[in-house]
Amino acid sequence: MKRRRLLQSAAMVLPPLSCSHKHRAPLPFATLADLAAMLQTRQTTPPLLVEHFLERIARIDRTGPKLNAIIELNPEAKAITAACKPGLLRGLPVLIKDNIETADAMQTTAGSLALRDHKPARDAALVTRLRAAGAVILGKTNLSEWANIRSPNSTSGWSARGGLTRNPHKLTHSASGSSSGSAAAVAAGLAPAAIGTETNGSIVSPASACGIVGFKPTLGRISGAGIIPITHHQDTAGPMTLTVRDAALLMQVLADDFTAPSPLSLKGIRLGVLRKQSGSHPQVLALFEATLKQLRDAGAILIDPVELPNAREAGGLAFKAMLIELRADLNAYLAQRGGDVRSLAELIAFNEAHRDTEMPHFGQEFFEQSEKLGTPDIIAAGEQARKLARQLAGPDGIDAALQAHALDALICPTNDPAGLIDLKKGDADVRVASTPAAVAGYPHLTLPMGLVDGLPVGLSLIGTANADERILALGQSIEEITQARHAPVFSAR
Structure with a gap:
């Protein structure tokens, strides 16, 4: 419109x-x-x-x-x-x-x-x-x-x-x-x-x-x-x-x-089309095709498809690291802020004590998982997972795709409805x-x-x-x- x-x-x-x-x-x-x-x-x-x-x-x-x-x-x-x-x-x-x-x-x-x-x-x-x-x-x-x-x-x-x-x-x-x-x-x-x-x-x-x-x-x-x-x-x-x-x-x-x-x-702008990140929703894909035509008509050069290496592995490693990092980062924040809740453990206890208002629809499973991930060996494993995830997603992923085709950007539909x-x-x-x-x-x-x-x-x-x-x-x-x-x-x- x-x-x-x-x-x-x-x-x-x-x-x-x-x-x-x-x-x-x-x-x-x-x-x-x-x-x-x-x-x-x-x-x-x-x-x-x-x-x-x-x-x-x-x-x-x-x-x-x-x-x-x-x-x-x-x-x-x-x-x-x-x-x-x-x-x-x-x-x-x-x-x-x-x-x-x-x-x-x-x-x-x-x-x-x-x-x-x-x-x-x-x-x-x-x-x-x-x-x-x-x-x-x-x-x-x-x-x-x-x-x-x-x-x-x-x-x-x-x-x-x-x-x-x-x-x-x-x-x-x-x-x-x-x-x-x-x-x-x-x-x-x-x-x-x-x-x-x-x-x-x-x-x-x-x-x-x-x-x-x-x-x-x-x-x-x-x-x-x-x-x-x-x-x-x-x-x-x-x-x-x-x-x-x-x-x-x-x-x-x-x-x-x-x-x-x-x-x-x-x-002359070079855009790489990420087909594997575009999903399979037929109406979304039809809308995307119409948009790609508009870009071509405006003079953009579309490289279609472009593979994004290591995406799944990077995502899995990052999620593993995130649950470990959550405990450390949230504990540090709550401790410096003060108040009645000063750690993730105290937050979990607060939610349990106020279950009727805090958890009427869903629980706190990720909080509970994260609270168990504070031992030195787990933290060290999280650091390694984070390092590898960032390498796979960035230099070995997005950057590799951009450089392989001399691209200005990667494109795909953001979401399904x-x-x-x-x-x-x-x-x-x-x-x-x-x-x-x-x-x-x-x-x-x-x-x-x-x-x-x-x-x-x-x-x-x-x-x-x-x-x-x-x-x-x-x-x-x-x-x-x-x-x-x-x-x-x-x-x-």
């Missing part, structure tokens, strides 16, 4: 807030760039923007469709707009996932009741950057509790503190996770942008499932200080936005030495192409590719380490050609 038609369609679904004659409210689904331009030309003001998005949250998240994407609103948001700092994001509202620390009136809990009554002492490093750039932290988004590392039987988008987040395209279907609330909120126009986190798929999966842009940067490009961890070998924050351009704008604030990319001509929500059974087994880039620590961008049966499907671009700017530039070019983002319709079926 072309952008003008998208905005018109969205406006018919939910009309924008009216304002005085001196200013006008943004159309639903105005981007960060759109809103920055409106502020620059004084068509609106930071207080009016906050009022506009708070009103949409009240109508869509709290009542109406009841997405339940936002776990807590910032009571200081309106006051902050009175003295917004100058910067790239001056006056622009941004939502933050509830595993990213803020030292303000809001809590940071990873969706868990165990952390509810003890607030962090300081902002996460990325929050400090957002505030310095003039952003208004509008609130915290719901997530799969503990970033979906508690149980293999979990339901994405559910947390004990926040309840269940729903997909804005079909309320009966999953928003995926673990950055469920961030994706659903941006897709529904509750804020122009949100920050998610990913260990394996937690940005790109919900972004693609909800029909927005998600960017997992190279590991280390964004500081992880102040983010509740799973493993520092894979954890990273990243932007979740309506456009690739907006994701790049956020990266300018969140990362050191990040140069704003410009769209590239696709003529989201599954039905079933709290008794947990998540449906839906394909997501996230593991190779997650294990390697390499950049992975997903952008909308279209709809299958009313549910969004994304297109993935994967590159080598620190090729973040290049991947975002390619993404902007592809986005301009495909124009594949659709406004959600909040279907109840």
Whole structure:
């Protein structure tokens, strides 16, 4: 759908807030760039923007469709707009996932009741950057509790503190996770942008499932200080936005030495098609073929197929290492944060003591497994598994494929359509192409590719380490050609 038609369609679904004659409210689904331009030309003001998005949250998240994407609103948001700092994001509202620390009136809990009554002492490093750039932290988004590392039987988008987040395209279907609330909120126009986190798929999966842009940067490009961890070998924050351009704008604030990319001509760009990571869903593959034709018509050179060596072995080794690393990283975090729960063992005990509220739908099997993996020999085996996994996924995997064909990026469909929500059974087994880039620590961008049966499907671009700017530039070019983002319709079926 072309952008003008998208905005018109969205406006018919939910009309924008009216304002005085001196200013006008943004159309639903105005981007960060759109809103920055409106502020620059004084068509609106930071207080009016906050009022506009708070009103949409009240109508869509709290009542109406009841997405339940936002776990807590910032009571200081309106006051902050009175003295917004100058910067790239001056006056622009941004939502933050509830595993990213803020030292303000809001809590940071990873969706868990165990952390509810003890607030962090300081902002996460990325929050400090957002505030310095003039952003208004509008609130915290719901997530799969503990970033979906508690149980293999979990339901994405559910947390004990926040309840269940729903997909804005079909309320009966999953928003995926673990950055469920961030994706659903941006897709529904509750804020122009949100920050998610990913260990394996937690940005790109919900972004693609909800029909927005998600960017997992190279590991280390964004500081992880102040983010509740799973493993520092894979954890990273990243932007979740309506456009690739907006994701790049956020990266300018969140990362050191990040140069704003410009769209590239696709003529002569070499893209490798990852068929084995593309799944077998016939409608997804048909949509992918139509997208590949658009890329060829724009002058891109497609190498089809391209093999990604060692992907399965790398993923298995990384998961083994992750369960070992979880105990060490979470223990370190909980000990320095303080409060009533100061270790993984104490967290497991808390969940057992509060089983009715913490575990009404699924257990904590991964926590229990991880707690048993603290002996020196197991830790040493985990270190070896991690080292080999990163080598196989990165230099011997993604890099080998890129170099063998002199490629600029690898591409495939990000996901198959989201599954039905079933709290008794947990998540449906839906394909997501996230593991190779997650294990390697390499950049992975997903952008909308279209709809299958009313549910969004994304297109993935994967590159080598620190090729973040290049991947975002390619993404902007592809986005301009495909124009594949659709406004959600909040279907109840």
